Amino acid sequence: MFRLASEKFDGWILSARLKLNLFLENNRMTDDTTGTKKSxxxxxxxxxxxxxxxxxxxxxxxxxxxxxxxxxxxxxxxxxxxxxxxxKRSDLVVGVYKREVDACVSAATEFAQQYGPGDALSHWLKRYCQFILTKKGLAAALYSGDPAFDALPGYFRSNFEPTLQSLLKSAAKAGEIRGDIDAYDLLRAIGNLASTGGSEGAEHTHRMLELMIDGLRFGAKGR
Amino acid sequence: MFRLASEKFDGWILSARLKLNLFLENNRMTDDTTGTKKSxxxxxxxxxxxxxxxxxxxxxxxxxxxxxxxxxxxxxxxxxxxxxxxxKRSDLVVGVYKREVDACVSAATEFAQQYGPGDALSHWLKRYCQFILTKKGLAAALYSGDPAFDALPGYFRSNFEPTLQSLLKSAAKAGEIRGDIDAYDLLRAIGNLASTGGSEGAEHTHRMLELMIDGLRFGAKGR
DNA sequence: TTGCTAAACGGAACATTGTTCCATATCTGC
DNA sequence: GCAGATATGGAACAATGTTCCGTTTAGCAA
Structure with missing residues (x-):
């Protein structure tokens, strides 16, 4: 009841991620008893x-x-x-979220090629924020007690954290932002920002995100 | 998504509690246009x-x-x-939970009359723990986004915190437990304890609760 | 006690959604 | 192009939510 969401988020274990990946990959192939693979x-x-x-x-x-x-x-x-x-419905839910996580993560690579380190970071944070905003009912699913969702929080963290870490590092090295920001902290902070308020809150969330991004820039070495 | 449960729990506002109470009290009476009351x-x-x-x-x-x-x-x-x-289903849910909160709170008075301050506290904490353990799906309801549940976390806190506060104070004054424990902290801690694990976790939870109670006693002035 | 009336009741009937099953259609390898 | 394997669609069934109305009952007055 008073359990923290972060417990789920923190509760990542390697095996969970592996299981999820295996499940999703195996979906592409079926191997019969002889051991051969059929597409x-x-x-x-x-x-x-x-x-x-x-x-x-x-x-x-x-x-x-x-x-x-x-x-x-x-x-x-x-x-x-x-x-x-x-x-099961949970199979669909897991499938959709994995797909969206992957899309969001790969957007980071695109942004990194397309923009400078600081702008890439800024763009990606907005993209991530968008991802969170469309996650109606995700929190409820996470708390439903259905073990099918156990792997999701870990999957999120293990994908988003390295991605953001990398963007932050590049931007900090380029002197565009301060260097003392923890990726996980920032992910959580944005998650908290975005999950309050309904549809009318989207704009508010984006304004607050801009504020945060400016905050990152403020402490940059370069200025 | 990464929102803390404590946000909901902290988000108590007086008006929410008043509204809930009024709704529930009015349920007993219907007043017609003349202003008279009909039971x-x-x-x-x-x-x-x-x-x-x-x-x-x-x-x-x-x-x-x-x-x-x-x-x-x-x-x-x-x-x-x-x-x-x-x-609506939420009406039932709210009704049931309010009822159980009230029962749990009034148990404190009974215990206080029946036992000494230390034992009363101990008994009530176990009772509270029992309350939490039977709350399957409550967390999910709280995160469902349905505004009908907005008042619940506040109702919980505004009833449980003063109750526990009072028990703690009495026990501390009697020298049976240490005096530096915050009621809210303790409620949250037990909530966290009790919401991990399923049915087989009930015993584990109770053992951990005993441990906590011993911890309260350890720092007592009296010894 | 009896009779009247408004309130409350119960559950059939309908609406919505989840889930299964199989006759039919489509693909793939040859 | 053919045959067999694979996949498809949607009817049919099941479970559940919700509404509606003829019947029952509590409360009250005489």
Whole structure:
């Protein structure tokens, strides 16, 4: 009841991440008893992709409890197809979030190539903030007690922390921001910022984020 | 996402408590346009009580998402009756939790009369712990984003903190425990203890609680 | 006690959503 | 192009939420 969210977030264990990765990777292949690998059909792969995309959009607007039919319909497939690939709702949820985490993480690389260290950091923080803002019902899922979600907080941290760490380091080395900021602290802070308030709070959140970014710049070596 | 539960817990505002109390008190009476008060029918009152009792038991075993029919059946009433009195599920949840908080708080008075200050404290902490342990799904409800639950954390704190404060003070004055313990800290600590682990964790939680109680006693002035 | 009336009741009926199953359609390797 | 394996869609069933209304009952006055 009074448990801290950070407990879940902190409770990362290596095995959890490995399990998650293995589960998701194995989804691409099916190995029969002989040990050989057969690639799954192309249409099946397309549908899986469409489902994840549809679920992402619907989760963002209606939360993770949105009707299964709605997701299947938006993906343009039948409910049977959805159930074959994602037997439990949690499978879909995990799939969607992993996908979005990956997208957010890879955006960091793009930004790093496209902008200077300071701007890359700034852009990525906004991108990360966007990610959090669309996570309606994620907190509730994390607290649902369903063990299926146990691996998620660890997956988030183990992906986001190194990413931000790297951006911070580059920006600090370039003298664009101060160098005494901990990546995990910052991730948590933004998470806290973004999870208060509803839809009208999005703007407020972005203003506060700007403020934080300015705060990072203020203590830079360069000035 | 990374928001602390303590935020909700800390977010107590007087008005929230007042609103909740008014809502619950008004439930007993209906005043018509003339300003006079009419008491509600006795059977209606009985049924409301039966519903809250049934819901309490079922929430504890099946969580707050248990089927409405099941609750109505255990209370021995039709679903229509349930819906008339508690139009939304959150109304039931709030009603049940308020009731249990009240019961837990009034147990403190009993213990204080029945035992010496130190034992009264010890008994009450175990009672409180029991309360937390039966709160399956409460955390999830708190994080569901439903504003109907906004008042709950405040209600908890504004009732439990003074209660424990008083018990601590008495026990400290009697020299049975140390005097530097903050009630809120202790409530949170027990909450954290009790919310990790499932059913098999209940025993573990109680052992850890005993340890804490011994810790309170260790620094007593008297020894 | 009896009769009247408003309040309350119960549960059938309807609505929504989750889940299963299989006849049909599609893909892949040859 | 063919055959077999694979995947599909959506009807059908199940579980649950919600509404509605004919019936019952408590409270009250005579």
């Amino acid at each position: 799954i059909r192309a249409d099946a792969l397309r549908n899986e992709d469409a489902l994840l995309e549809a679920a992402k959009e619907i989760f963002a607007t209606s939360g993770v409890d949105a009707p299964v039919r709605e997701i299947a319909a938006r993906a343009g497939v039948g409910v049977g197809t959805l159930y074959r690939r994602f037997p | 509600i029918r006795a059977d209606a009152l009985r049924n409301e009580d039966a519903l809250l009792e049934a819901a309490k038991e079922i929430f504890a075993t099946s969580g707050v998402d248990a089927p409405v029919r099941e609750i109505a059946a255990r209370a021995g009433v039709g679903v229509g009756t349930l819906y008339r009195r508690f139009p």
